[in-house]
Amino acid sequence: MNFDIAMERLKSEGFKRTPSREAILRLLEREDRYLSAGDVRKALADEHPKMSQDTVYRNLSSFSEMKILEETELGGERKFRMHCDRHGHHHHFICMECGRTEELDVCPMEQVSRALPSFVIDDHKFEVYGQCPDCRTAG
Amino acid sequence: MNFDIAMERLKSEGFKRTPSREAILRLLEREDRYLSAGDVRKALADEHPKMSQDTVYRNLSSFSEMKILEETELGGERKFRMHCDRHGHHHHFICMECGRTEELDVCPMEQVSRALPSFVIDDHKFEVYGQCPDCRTAG
DNA sequence: GAGTAAATCGTAGTCATTCCGAATTGGAAA
DNA sequence: TTTCCAATTCGGAATGACTACGATTTACTC
Ligand SMILES: [Mn+2]
Ligand SMILES: [Mn+2]
Ligand SMILES: [Zn+2]
Ligand SMILES: [Zn+2]
Helix, strand or coil: CCHHHHHHHHHHCCCCCCHHHHHHHHHHHHHCECEEHHHHHHHCCCCCCCCCHHHHHHHHHHHHHCCCEEEEEECCEEEEEECCCCCCCCEEEEECCCCEEEEECCCCHHHHHHHCCCCEEEEEEEEEEEECHHHHHHC | CCHHHHHHHHHHCCCCCCHHHHHHHHHHHHHCECEEHHHHHHHCCCCCCCCCHHHHHHHHHHHHHCCCEEEEEECCEEEEEECCCCCCCCEEEEECCCCEEEEECCCCHHHHHHHCCCCEEEEEEEEEEEECHHHHHHC
């Protein structure tokens, strides 16, 4: 997903276009990796020094709820990245140094559904953690 | 893993046998599901009303490090359960109402490793969330 | 039973996140 | 364009999980 589509989505759902929202979404589009609320505040400190933490958290949560962002919980923190909708359902490798992701097309949920016929399955999480090639050569 | 094996493990690694540790491990053996530090404190409130939160957190962390417990992060909280070592590597369905788990033998990591030859893979997480049959009929 | 390092207690501190009332503002309506 | 108001933001306080730490107690060794 890119900035323009995200702003359209906001407008179509009745949200206002504010400088805070533009800055947050532009940042996440540019970075293309998982960022925490703190990361966002730091990255916007120069451009928007008085954006309050409430604004950052509230908007990240809203964007996540409306699927503009995707969210995970890592190291005791909520992290967000632009929702990627290029393929269908998929999962991610996540670099623990830089936060960049790599798409994984494998998902074992069909087998799981068959193996647990009497369970209600609401959600699932599959993530692979490590070091991406860039960070490996840089290290 | 059961209580006796856990206590042996503690002894062999030079840890002392204390009433706090016994109570925490007995609870986790009995419950056989994911509990937070707060859950543990509440469950032991009658039997050990003055066990401090420091003691609970420190021991849960120690037990997790030495693989007596397994740990996950769920809803912004660390959760712990007895380490299950019946089969080899596996993952869990987790009931979001009662915390009970069901074993899943599927794991797609072989395919992932093949698909990411230039990445360093340190860890992975695969969890399925929902409602177990007991909670479904009870609800 | 005495000595000692480990463990616990009580409490204060940290950090991410949420809450809240007051002030501001985007955008619809006049 | 100006008015208006619900939505949004701000600033700061509150929350809740978790950690740190000095003082006290305790499990094990001798
Ligand atoms: Mn993706
Ligand atoms: Mn298991
Ligand atoms: Zn999947
Ligand atoms: Zn696995």
